Amino acid sequence: MALSFDITSADTRAALAARVSVPEKPSLVGLTRAELAETLVAANVVPERQAKMRASQLWHWLYVRGVSDFSEMFNISKDLRAELDKQFAIARPEIVDEQISADGTRKWLFRFPPRGAGRPVEIETVYIPEEGRGTLCISSQVGCTLTCSFCHTGTQKLVRNLTAEEILAQLLTARDRLGDFPDRDTPAGAIVPEEGRKVSNIVMMGMGEPLYNFDNVKKALLIASDGDGLSLSKRRITLSxxxxxxxxxxxxxxxxxxxxxxLHAVNDDVRDMLVPINKKYPLEELLDACRHYPGISNARRITFEYVMLKDVNDSLADARELVRLLRGIPAKINLIPFNPWPGSNYQCSDWETIEKFADVVNRAGYASPIRTPRGRDILAACGQLKSQSQRLRKSERLALESMMIAGHGEA
Known part of the structure; x- marks a missing residue:
């Protein structure tokens, strides 16, 4: 049984209902160290001679200690903390909804404040706990432009790109909720709780196409992998x-x-239907770019994601063609049982079909794990994210449950 919590405060509800306009303070989250220093000087918060030192202090509090309130930065003077709070923001986004799947997967619906003349926006982020690791699936856009026919997110039109701050805020807030930051009694040198990280891996596989928001994604991921801050290894960060x-x-x-x-298809005709961007960048161009990906090796393989759609892309001939296409590319192939969503026109391949497909790929020397669907009951599985999913009508929820029951024996 999935659990769902609407944790919007009464004050927030009232403000939204009245469309209260709150002056926007610039956030310090998502700035590089150099930008932090420049921002502090430009705002006359600190003299230039102190800027580098103060930027390092803020970096530590934001990304090592994980604070979201200037008052908690206890090695900074009270007057400076007050001035920082007056001019800047470091608060987390509003958590509108938190759902916990029967399998332990968590999904959050985050609301970010307006940007300029825009409106508040909402995105979804998913945490998948596994033995020995925890993976956070992060969104890069509000909605998506790609309209992949099997993907729920693709049915939501693009609203805007997320900023570097908003991309990082998903990671910071998830770590807050999971107790993954040191508490005040933890020694100053400690970066993670003694029991280890709950968020050990991040994947840019949430809402949106990360490479259509390249600059913000780049900035956020470089901050996430900075060794003096959040310190996630680049080998534990995957961009899809x-x-x-x-x-x-x-x-x-x-x-x-x-x-x-x-990837999801082995010829241009089928991929044009499933992943329409293929019409602009067909398979030959895509695979050529993969062969020349900087740093690719047997130790740094490219993962190819392949959703299993009944009678669409799941034949043994498709499996053999997939092997031929990827020849010479250090690769792992994730086979993804299709995750149903209300209104989808596809069915998941039979489990026996998926296993036979995997056998062909495995015999060719490629690792081809069949991804265990996680969080289906809260629409948190691959291809199911959408800002409005928490507002599904009862009839849509019943339709989803019916699809899940029908496909239970297959995937």
Whole structure:
């Protein structure tokens, strides 16, 4: 049984109902160290000679200690804390809804304040606990432009890109909720709780196409992987793209994280239908970019994601063609049983079909794990994210439950 909590405060509800306009303070989250220093000087908060030192202090509090209130920065003077609070923000986004799946997966609906003349926006973020690791699935856009036909997110039109701050805020807030930051009694040198990290891996596989928001994603991931802050290894960060070919080389050269490709088909005709960006960047161009991805090796393989759709892309001939296409690319192939959502026109492949498909790929020497669906009961599984999912009508929820029951024996 899934649990769902609406934790919007009464004050927040009232403010939203009245459309109260609150002056926006610039956030310090998401700035590089150099930008932090420049911002403090430009606002006359600190003299230039102190800027580098103060920026380092703030960096530590934001990304090592995980504070979201200037008053908790106890090695900074009271007057300076007050001035920082007057001019800047470091608060977390509002958590509108938190759902916990029967399998322990968590999904949060975050609301971010307006940007300029815009309106508040909402996005979803998912945490998947596993033995020995915990993976956070982060969104890069509000909605999506790609309209992949099997993906729920693709039915929500793009509203806007997320800022570097908003991308990082998903990680910071998740770590807050999971108790993954040191408490005040933890020694100053400690970065994670004694029992280890709950968020050990992050994947840019949430709402949106990360490479259509390259600059903000790059900035956020470089901060997330900074060794003096959040300190996530780049080998534990995976960026998934549907195939924005011109940005793939830049991803390897400028960000240096692991790459995943939403492949899902072995010929252009089928991929044009499933992943329409293929019409702009067809398979040959996409796979050529993968072969030249900076840093690729047997130790740094590219992950190819392949959703299993009944009678669409799941034949043994498809499996053999997949092996041929990927020849020469150090690769892992994730086979993803299709996750149903209200209104979808596809069915998940039979489990026996998925296993036979995996056998062909395995015999060719590729690792091809079948991904265990997680969080289906709260629409948190791969391809199910959408800002409005918490507002599904009762009839839609019943339809989803019916689809899950029907497919239980298959996936």
């Amino acid at each position: 793209t549907s195939g924005v070919v011109p940005e793939i080389d830049r991803t390897g050269a400028e960000i240096g994280v692991m790459l995943a490709i939403s």
